[in-house]
Amino acid sequence: MSTPSAGHTSPLSSNFKLAKAHCVAIDEGRHRLLSRRIANDEPDLLQLLTDVLALGDRVTWGIDLADGGAALAITLLLDHEQPVHYISGRAIHRASQSYRGEGRTDAKDAAIIADQVRVRRDLHPLRATHDTVADLKILTARRLDLVADRTRTINRLRAQLTGIFPGLERALDLTNTGPLVLLTGYQTPAALRRTGKTRLKTWLRNRRVLRADQLTETALEAAMRQHTSLPGEKLTAQMVHTLAAEVMALNQQIAEIDKTIGARFREHQAYEVITSMPGLGVILGAEFIACAGGDLDAIGSSRRLTGIAGLAPVPKDSGRISGNMRRPHRYHRRLLRVFSLSAQVAARSCPTSRTFYERKRSEGKSHKQAVLALARRRLDVLWALIRDQRTFTVEPPQRGPAAA
Numbered sequence: 001m002s003t004p005s006a007g008h009t010s011p012l013s014s015n016f017k018l019a020k021a022h023c024v025a026i027d028e029g030r031h032r033l034l035s036r037r038i039a040n041d042e043p044d045l046l047q048l049l050t051d052v053l054a055l056g057d058r059v060t061w062g063i064d065l066a067d068g069g070a071a072l073a074i075t076l077l078l079d080h081e082q083p084v085h086y087i088s089g090r091a092i093h094r095a096s097q098s099y100r101g102e103g104r105t106d107a108k109d110a111a112i113i114a115d116q117v118r119v120r121r122d123l124h125p126l127r128a129t130h131d132t133v134a135d136l137k138i139l140t141a142r143r144l145d146l147v148a149d150r151t152r153t154i155n156r157l158r159a160q161l162t163g164i165f166p167g168l169e170r171a172l173d174l175t176n177t178g179p180l181v182l183l184t185g186y187q188t189p190a191a192l193r194r195t196g197k198t199r200l201k202t203w204l205r206n207r208r209v210l211r212a213d214q215l216t217e218t219a220l221e222a223a224m225r226q227h228t229s230l231p232g233e234k235l236t237a238q239m240v241h242t243l244a245a246e247v248m249a250l251n252q253q254i255a256e257i258d259k260t261i262g263a264r265f266r267e268h269q270a271y272e273v274i275t276s277m278p279g280l281g282v283i284l285g286a287e288f289i290a291c292a293g294g295d296l297d298a299i300g301s302s303r304r305l306t307g308i309a310g311l312a313p314v315p316k317d318s319g320r321i322s323g324n325m326r327r328p329h330r331y332h333r334r335l336l337r338v339f340s341l342s343a344q345v346a347a348r349s350c351p352t353s354r355t356f357y358e359r360k361r362s363e364g365k366s367h368k369q370a371v372l373a374l375a376r377r378r379l380d381v382l383w384a385l386i387r388d389q390r391t392f393t394v395e396p397p398q399r400g401p402a403a404a
Contacts, residue, residue: 024110025052026118035107040069045076062117064089064109066126067137078128085123087116090330125298132268133294139261140290143254143283144334150250157183157243164236165189167222177251178209182219183244187237192223261286268294276391277382278353279346284338288382291335302383309335311376339375347374352394 025034033055038044052059061077061084063070077084096104096112117123129137154174161169165188172179185203186192192200197216204212265271265286274285292299299305306312310331316324346353353374360370385392 022106022110023048023052024107024114025055026111026114027056028118030115030118032111035110037106040072042072042076045073049076049080049082059083060085060117062087062113062123063126064092064113067129074126075128078126084126085117086126087113087120087123092116127293127295127298130294132264133289135264136261136268136286136294137290139257139264140283140287143257143261146250146254146257150247150254153243153246153250157240157247160236160239160243161187164230164233164240165222165226167225168219171218171222174247177248178204178211178215180244180248180251181207181209182215183240184248185241186219187240188229188233189223189226190229191237192219258283265289270294270386273385273389273391274382277342277346277378277385278350278392279342279344279378280382284342287334288338291332291338296383296386302380305383306376306379308332309339309375309379311336311339311372311379336375339379340371343371343375343378346378347371353378 023034023036023038024032026032034052036048036051038048059082061082063074063084064087066074066086074084092109092112095116096109099108099112099115101108157174158169161183168189172182174180174183182204186195186200195203197220200219201212201216204215209215262282265282268289270289271285274280274288275282277285280288292305296305299308303312307328308331310328310333312328313325314328315322316326343353343357347357347370348354356377357370357374360373361367365373381392
């Protein structure tokens with residue numbers, strides 16, 4: 001488990017790290033004032049807070065987790081009006097290379113966090129999370145897990161079906177409900193041929209499958225092309241049935257959580273603003289709020305948000321070589337996904353975005369480069385909309401006397 005770190009600014013600097021329940025406090029001279037293993041439990045954390053505050057009157061806390069296992073510690077610190085700063089695990093790992101010794105312990109990691117909070121002034125301050133934002137973080141993370149589970153299950157289903165009935169696997173789109181319903185009842189070519197066209201069509205219609213006629217024709221055509229029974233067909237057919245039912249269950253869970261996300265997202269003050277942007281629907285808009293934390297004031301500017309999302313190139317200069325730019329390696333993957341997907345949708349559905357995208361392509365940019373450029377432009381627009389609390393319009397707002 002990972003924990004916060006705390007540090008006193010002046011005259012005392014104390015850093016607290018709760019990763020695997022260890023806390024270290026140091027002063028401005030890097031003298032260790034406290035080193036203690038504690039449990040991630042409210043009474044122990046409150047006692048630690050009391051002991052650290054007794055070491056000095058001004059304290060700065062640092063932590064290597066912004067949520068999850070450190071949520072209790074962060075909430076307690078913020079409730080007691082303590083400044084808390086976040087430092088990533090990667091930053092800690094890289095910083096550890098500049099400290100003496102190759103060994104790694106919880107106490108050493110805690111001391112490194114304490115020292116980094118002592119000397120660095122660019123660490124991200126943590127703020128109390130609104131209940132709506134916290135719920136959206138939980139819901140969108142759960143949705144990503146369900147979507148990943150569905151993708152894995154579909155891939156397993158394809159592999160099993162290919163092993164006994166490759167023609168049907170090639171003909172069906174297993175992301176649709178109709179083919180999944182079919183596979184819960186019929187998995188082999190012999191079973192489809194025995195059922196026949198009329199019975200199969202009736203069976204599908206009774207289960208409210210759309211375009212049952214077309215699906216029946218596709219399935220029977222594939223069955224007529226294979227008359228060989230393959231080894232392990234009976235057991236594999238049972239597995240295909242099970243996997244198809246699992247995919248349908250996952251689809252139902254995703255649909256239910258989408259409704260919950262939509263209902264919760266509508267309670268956020270920026271809902272109307274965000275969803276007014278072409279390409280940003282309920283799900284991507286909720287993910288944006290979850291990734292950005294719901295408080296743009298904490299980020300500071302659209303330029304910084306661009307860097308966090310990985311949409312701003314970084315310089316790669318050395319010696320006499322200058323002017324080289326490259327894609328960043330450290331950025332928020334989910335945030336980049338939100339803006340990239342929304343830009344691709346907008347490039348198809350929004351004339352303004354389509355014009356911008358085509359102009360970039362005419363300049364010699366690849367599809368990926370044009371999408372990233374469009375995503376960067378749309379991020380700036382979204383930032384301005386949220387800042388001004390207005391919805392998206394194709395024409396820019398008028399300023400000055402004409403606006404009156």
